[in-house]
Amino acid sequence: MIEPILRAQGINKSFGAVVASKNISLDLEVGEIHALIGPNGSGKSSFIRQIAGDLKPDAGQVHFNGLDVTSLSVAARARMGMGRTFQISSLAMDYTVLQNAMLGVLGRRGGVYRFFHPVMRDDYLLSNARVALRQVDLQDCEKTRTADLSHGQRRQLEVAVALALQPKAFLMDEPMAGLGVEGTHALVQLLETLKQRAPILLVEHDMDAVFALADRISVLVYGEIIATGSADDIRSNSLVRSAYLGEET
Known part of the structure; x- marks a missing residue:
């Protein structure tokens, strides 16, 4: 069995009384796009920052390409093959x-x-x-x-x-943000071809793009993953619809 290229286990992070990550466990398999979705303020970007290395979790581990990288810097993770794009252009x-x-x-x-x-x-x-x-x-x-x-x-x-x-894996934080219909369509096509080169952990608000691209979807609400599954699984999950998708549809 092929090991996931990326695995987060028991990630916890709080900012005072605000819980950003609550015991999050998530993995990224070779050849897939795993989308992380959730309402604004649910902790998606904080989680990506902990995976990338510019925010240290209070508890939990991040493994990348078979190694524990929890204590490594952003630059060290990048040199190991963790490619990243940002919500705001860098x-x-x-x-x-x-x-x-x-x-x-x-x-x-x-x-x-x-x-x-x-x-x-x-x-x-x-x-x-x-x-x-x-x-x-x-x-x-x-x-x-x-x-x-x-x-x-x-x-x-x-x-x-x-x-x-x-990269051996991509971390992408809202790559569709600010794109029009044509730009989104072009980027969807690009990401679909890229996942065979390096799997993608995708944070995105554009649900049409998510459902078109994602092999698996995890839903984050108040810092906690409430469901993980295929696009069909997520669409039909009543808890997800009431907590998040109902806002979008």
């Missing part, structure tokens, strides 16, 4: 598309973010960054300043930066 807006992709390669290699003049002559960085841009169909935009991209293209670039890490 791209360097004044850099070109190619330079942003190269930052992803630097992150994988563990290099210091040096000045770009010598770095731009580094064939290893250039070739790997261009491979990532081709995978998201941005190869014709490499000289474009990132601030001049459309919102949808910036989402594609975030995926390219994550791909440059050669």
Whole structure:
């Protein structure tokens, strides 16, 4: 039996009297998209931050690729192959598309973010960054300043930066946020192809996208997972409908 690439066990996190994570256990299998959904304020982003390493759980463990990474930093987890995209863009807006992709390669290699003049002559960085841009169909935009991209293209670039890490898994926090119908459709198609390269733990509010993409869905309410199953399982779960989906339908 193939072990999950990612496993969170008994994750607990509180901020004073506010419980953000209550004994959360969740895993991500090879070749799947596992969506995490829930109302605003249910603790989804806090949980993703604990998986990524920039928020330490009060209790519980995170295992990635067979290793306990609970005490490791964000950078260490990224070098191990944990690729991440953010709810709010983290791209360097004044850099070109190619330079942003190269930052992803630097992150994988563990290099210091040096000045770009010598770095731009580094064939290893250039070739790997261009491979990532081709995978998201941005190869014709490499000289474009990132601030001049459309919102949808910036989402594609975030995926390219994550791909440059050669990830073993993706963590994606609301990648559809702010996209129109066409942009969402394009990103859904991209994520569907990506999951065979690296499985995706997806936090998303767009229920049409979630039900189109997810192999499994977990529902988080008040910091606690109340159900996990297929899209059909979640749609038909009366507890989920009353706690969350009823708001959306």
